[in-house]
Amino acid sequence: MNGVLVVAEHLRGRVRDVTRELVSAGRDLGGPVEVAVIAKDPSSLADAVNVEGVDSILNVAVEQEEFENDVYQQAVEALVRERRPDVILLGFTVNSMGYGPALAAKLGLGFASDVFSLRREDGALVVERAFYGAKINAEIEFPGKSQVLLLLRPTAWPPAEGQGSASVSDFSVSIGESRARHVEFVEVAASTDVDITQVDFLLSVGRGIGDADAIRQFEGLAAKMGATLSVSRPIVDAGWMPASRQVGQSGKTVKPKVYLAFGISGAVQHLAGIKASGTIIAVNTDPDASIFTVAHYGAVVDLFDVAEELEKLF
Amino acid sequence: MTQTRDTFANLSTWEIALWYALVVISTAIFVWGVVRLVSKYRKGRGAFGLDEPGRRLVRTATVVFTHSWIKRRDPLAGLGHLLVFYGFLVLFIGTVILAFQDEVARPLLGFDFWQGWFYLGYSLFLDLFGVALVVGLGVFAVKRGILKPFRLDYWRPDRAEGEYDRRPYVVGDWAFLGILFLLALSGFLLEGFRIAVADPPFEAWSPAGWALGQAFIGLGLEGGAAESARLVTWWFHGVAALAFVSSIPFTKAVHMLTSPAGVALKDETAGKKLAPIRDDAKPEEVGYGIITDLSPKYLLQVDACTKCGKCHEACPATASGYPLSPRDLILDLREVAEGAMGIRAKLGVPPLYEEKRSVLGDPIRPETLWSCMQCMACVEICPVGIEHVPIINQLRRRLVERGEMDPMLQSTLETIYTSGNSFGEPKRKRGRWAKELEFEVKDIRKEPAEYLWFVGDYASFDPRNQRVTQSLARVLHHAGVDFGILYESERNAGCDVRRVGEEGLYTSLVEENVRAISGCEFERLLTADPHSFHTLKNEYPEFGGAWTVIHHSELLLELIESGKLVPKERLGVRITYHDPCHLGRYNGVYDAPREVLAAIGAELRDMPRCRDNSFCCGAGGGRIWMSELSKEGTPRPSEMRIEEALELGELDYFVVCCPKDVTMYEDAIKTTGHQGEIELRELSELVLESLDVPTRTPS
């Protein structure tokens, strides 16, 4: 049977955008698209998943409130065996990293992750992903695989919208042991810190600013310009700013009117977090920096020189 | 009346016996102290390092007797010390002569020479030098008490106020001046009283004593009264002198012994040629961690320090408020050595230390060690030959071995390890600057050339420095110089890696470079980077790479002098020139760049701190790879240097001939807000301008 199985992702009662992006991708493949919602109360999430392009929704009730990888692996395994999709779509997300490859290994499925393009060529599935830090693209095929599991890059497809008319049914599974148990959530960021996904103007800094002292300087500049300071991952890894300020795939996806980046080279995961921004301006000393491929305006110049000049203008 | 005097006049036999007993006791105390010091030094690791003793002896004698090192940059202090030194020396020798007369010549040889013209000459000489001693002490008292120069301020940049107490040092300093003054004064009083007793006419040959004697006579103090005063003063002066002698090993006076020893032990290559680590060295043998890791030479040298503060004054880190003063580093090590195994340890006088406890952390903080730019200003000026720079390097080696370093430095070292350069650029990009020239630059791996040009990281990869490299290439091409480069086979030369203390990475870089260079045919090795120049010339030979190495300023001068390079334009620009540490202090090349600049018609005005007193830009010793240390409000070394230049008046250019200087000073001109008032030029760029060579860059 030709069909696409999408595994919905949700967190604390809300369906994540990536689920709807997977639906779009499934439609590109020609469908039919079946979305499985694995949750304690899946029917409460069914509406959010019922968008244009979804043909059927499977409510998979489990005991666990939140994601646990053994639960999802067992549930999806049952789905794959019974529903027999030829393509299984997961988001390239932290959750999926916990079980997707395991399932592929166990069932001998075709597998590729961080896929940002897919198509059928003479019925065979061909996808594209990147290698070597996003400098090289590759076409991937799956000879001899009747079922392929893919982890798709978030924001690579637009989220499917509108009202769908999917049929909804229950799919029962019996889940065995869940060996890695969710205990609780911890908000790492101070709840008093600003939510960078809600502001209009972000001034963002990356590895190129040099050292922790420079953060002070750019914080000052941001304040003067009326912007909020955000950062790329290396800054958080070095401990110079809290994770609440991190922009990128493992941080926050932002869509400000203006995104002004200093010293950010544009790793793929970071670009994924800013693509929806209105105007992206990038300042970097490296003319080959990837960020210039998504930025609207760019300047190859010393960051601190420009920063100093900007301070005078605001 | 015979011109002489009885040294033991009016002393009973038991008094004379008591005197000799005191001599023996004070000598014994002195010897005990010296033996304790020497046994402290011998606890160090390794040898004293007294190779070529004859040459060292001559050097030490010259330095000590001409005071050539003491009077540098402070002629007044030099004069003061000269007076005190010779004053004390002459008086001391005078005492020895007297002792020889009394204990050897007369009793054993029946020979009495201390009389007649000899006595008169002796008296005059000693009196004059006694006065000199007092004048010298006066000079020091004025310096310390009234002039109060910065270098005598015991402020520490690596501790907060209240964290340290320098009063013992201050007390010790004044006590030293005090006791010497007391000895001189009591000596003159003694003379005066003696002369006032009988007023022999020949004693006019002791002018100072004679004057005092006349004054006493005038006051009615003569004959028996004067004799009583004389006896009291005799005992006072004698006991004070013996007490002083026995106190030498325990007080500041010890520098009379340790400082000349420090001078004798100093190596000319100190800091310039660092010692390699044996391959099989255990972690506790790498660098310095505990006080007994220091070599006996260094344990002695830290005792040679007189707290003169010249290193403190010269250090660019101290000037920028970084937590480093070379003086305090040496004094801290001294306190640990003394408190762990010296005289203080033996006597139980705090602060006490455990011999086996690491000095890293307390009292030597890691940030103190990482503040150093390894510029050698301290070693250059130290009057007693202390080698601060290699000591800091050894302490850094232990920190690196333990992995305790600034994260930015760690990441740079890892980058150098993987990419062979500090920029993290792919190796293939090294020769990229050459592609933009109007002519081809030879690949010396494939074709022979007269010069192998070792370009260096900054000159190859940094955009501003690439322009300098291209300028030099054009100059050399114009002069018909036959040169080639290693392209992607070149690695970081390793100079700063070594100075940071990562000896293993240094060795591996050297091995790679030596292998690459040895496979090429050339006559001389050329470089425009003083850091590369220094290590290629001085340290690579030990690893099998011995070539003739020349700096581009030297080559440019040769080309100009031989007529191969003829400046078409005399530039007529007003400039100042900054001596790079690794070219100047490290290798003594001060004149070649200046002569080149003169030849192209640049009007040179030197900054106050030039040549061997040049003020480091702040990039050396790996500091350019570490986090900024200067606090809000305190300028960085490079910023201070630009201000120093601008104080010379209207200048067109600040001229450098080192890639790191280019980077640091371009930045400093901007951050000090002087953009537009002065511009930076590298030597090659000015030479190219003077040649008026058209440069077409291929489109």
Next chain:
Amino acid sequence: MRIVVAVKQVGALGDEVEFTDDERDVAPEYLEFALNEWDSYATEEALRIRERLGEGEVVVVTAGDEEAEQALRRCLAMGADRATRVWSDALAGADPITVARALAAPVRVEEPDLVLAGVQSSDSIQSATGTALAELLELPRVAVVTKVDYDHAARRATVHRELEGGLVDVVEVATPALLTIQTGINEPRYATLRAIKQAEQKEIQVVDPDDLGEPPDRVRRMFVPPRGEGAEMLDGSPAEIAQRIAEIVRESLKA
């Protein structure tokens, strides 16, 4: 107590590239190789757990050719005790699941209490090897871990899993278990060149892989992605550029 860390020697590209004749991979002379950044965090975490417990062994394993021994030596220099390398030509350019199949036997034979891997490798970025390996070893797993609290006596680990947006999921898992480690969890220690050279004296065990099965995918072609129009570049002095940026910002905020 034994921890096994799976590491990878990754290739990094400069700004130039050429492909192999079959266009299925990059020509190796355009790559510069080093230990995968995530794996240095994983190795450091293993060393810290060992130090905290005061006992135990850290073993590093890689699927790679002789060049990959450089990555192993770096880990040995950091303080790992032993290293094993598994290789056959079939592993050249292999996908993560095939690599996991190769790693399974050498890891299983160590009977580890914990297996650590990096979340992903910087050259493939599949984030799959660790999780696939866990499945083949039949171990419970947690992916994208930013904190590990390992209670050896209780045979249990409490870990933090880092979700998108900065939220942390606290997960409890019984050990033996496999954890994939995220960057920023610790500060990897510096391995001096001396230590790396001394590590060259240590013996690295080399083994052949078991049956690798069928690969889950195949690279048909690698190519340089076409660069889009890209940004409109601003020229001039910093002051002029700042002026333009200020204009653009003000305009865009009005919209």
